[in-house]
Amino acid sequence: MNQLYHPNGLFVDDEQTVYVADRLNNRIVQWKANATTGEIVAGETGLWNRISQ
DSSP states (O other): OOOSSEEEEEEETTOOEEEEEEETTTOOOOOEETTTSOOOEOOOHHHHHHHHO
16 A cells, blocks of 8 residues: 555654555555555545555
């Protein structure tokens, strides 16, 4: 997962994991340090219910 639709905020924790509020996909996505793709940790898989959104 490497695309966002209208990101609306981010947070970086002590372990350098980045969390992004992906507003129009209604989800929170995380990227662990050195990761090349994100992982959905809360919310929906996208407007069209595809993990690739």
